[in-house]
Amino acid sequence: MTVQTAQRLLEVKDLSVTYGSGTRAVPAVRGVDLSVAAGQKLGLAGESGCGKSTLALALLRLLPPSAHLSGEILLGGEDVLTMKWGRLRAVRWAGASIVFQGAMHSLNAVHRIGDQIAEPILLHHRTTQSEAKRRVRELLTHVGLPVARADAYPHELSGGQRQRVMIAMALACDPRLIVADEPTTALDVMIQAQILRLIEQLVAEQDISLVMISHDLAVLADTCDRLAVMYAGRIVEEGPARAVYGAASHPYGRALSAAFPRIGDSASRRAPRGLPGDPPDPSALPSGCTFHPRCPVAVEACAHEDQALVAAGEGHRAACVHVGAPVRTEKAL
Template sequence: MDNDNIIEIKNLTIQYKTDERTVEAVNGLNLTLSRGETLGLVGETGAGKTTTALGIMGLIPDPPGIVTEGEIIFQGQDLLKLNKHKLRAIRGKKISMIFQDPMTSLNPVVTVGDQIAESFRIHEKLSYADATLKAKEMLELVGIPGERYSEYPHQFSGGMKQRVIIAIALSCNPELLLADEPTTALDVTIQAQVLDLISKLKREKNTSMILITHDLGVVVEVCDKVAIMYAGEIVEYGSLIQIYDNTCHPYTKGLFGSIPDIESKADRLNPIPGLMPDPANLPDGCSFEPRCKYSCEKCKTHNPPAIEVEAGHFVKCFSTEKGGNE
């Protein structure tokens, strides 16, 4: 593993198995993230973004979830091979996660201060008094007065709850932060405040981050690299400039075409036709083929490999072999 990389994911495959069917949630995923970088993991609902993050955290519900293949290398260790005790020591201290819904991520019968202080008591072995002091400092850091330590989640607005979640995630100065759609449940003004807060804290602590979102506007504000995910696979990967200025995959083009542009007049947006395929019944070839206007017979029977179209820019599409699509 490159010393500059904080995490390297190789051929990660995650399935949810029941008696009736097998859901192929993540299929041969490969990702690399350098220290201090922010990667935007983008895709529609059901693409496998959250399952990827839960796989990194070791929180895939088992049963029915199972990691069938792959490696997640973090600081020279394969997280998938660690026992629960060693993984628990890493989770929350070196790798933290901001969960998607602040309304359900906090324990309603425990004060917000105690929920933050718990991280300090578990991972840094601080006394109750010292942990309380540090928790109040974290509240102040995310813009909440320390005297609100003893209040309960129901006494906070949605935006304030999200700030508490961020304080919990950043309490032990993690080296890798997984942010699962941290602004989805918030109004636009609070979204901007939360993104500014995450970016500020990330810069101050040099934290690497994987930002999970379906909002390409959010990505351009905070990310260095972008991975476009579809049906459990990374279909396009590259730097922010490569993805935005040299968009190659038809799915990525469709995502950009679905965004309203205030500078151009259009009667209608150009949405991607159809729906994400059923992960329990994926197509034999390219998963995007049924929705793709560039598809050919080969696409129906063969899954395209990731092709490097320029340095560091990878695309899973047969059209790139023919010089790109129009």
């Protein structure tokens, strides 16, 4: 990314995540490089199984023991992967926090939401109960919930309200980075829009960096400054949000963009273009470019040669043999 080193809050270098070991090792993330500047919003897009959530959890070392990580995850210059437990515990919530998809499964069903929001405040700020309660009231107001809801249990709230609680918890200790993993999953369209606007507003007001994960390229393009597109555990395209969404250089990025009908475009509404097939099994990745079995413009070299990210415009990179060369419109394999 075109982010000056001095400005980088998060820098991921050659990150790989593998589940299992030996002959049963399954690569979920493969050599990912990403940078996020202070105050920047990065969107991470791709189909299910491409490694987005694994990457998100790796940022705070929240993966299970079966996951083996290599590379570097620098948060404010410190490598998360080599932090001792005490330092890592301090960084979580206060340095970076995460909003998980499915708030009902992330909240404790037998504790009031006010107590759950107060817990990280008491732990990290070592403040008094009364000060923690004041901060809880402040956070609930910030996310648009009545202060009285602090005494409610998770099951007494709607899906949108629970997601607002998760955002309040993520903001509780004034982190520099928030990772939002599909924060609007299972919410209706109107509530999705409210939650997205809320996140965008709070991030802007408090100058927080954001990494947002979604299947929906249009949502990310509307919310984020930059986009990174993942496929089979790798970044295949990244650049300015509008450039990636409106003029993707990688065939996979173009397919994701075309999968959503555009308002005012009757042709795309009546015949939305999808992408045939499924992402590859991580335990049996195809040779060469992993996208070539589904790619409409693949050539013979794609089956044998993997592609590195190369310049595709100002601050824009893509991993495709056609970048910088005329794109063929017929599949040659």
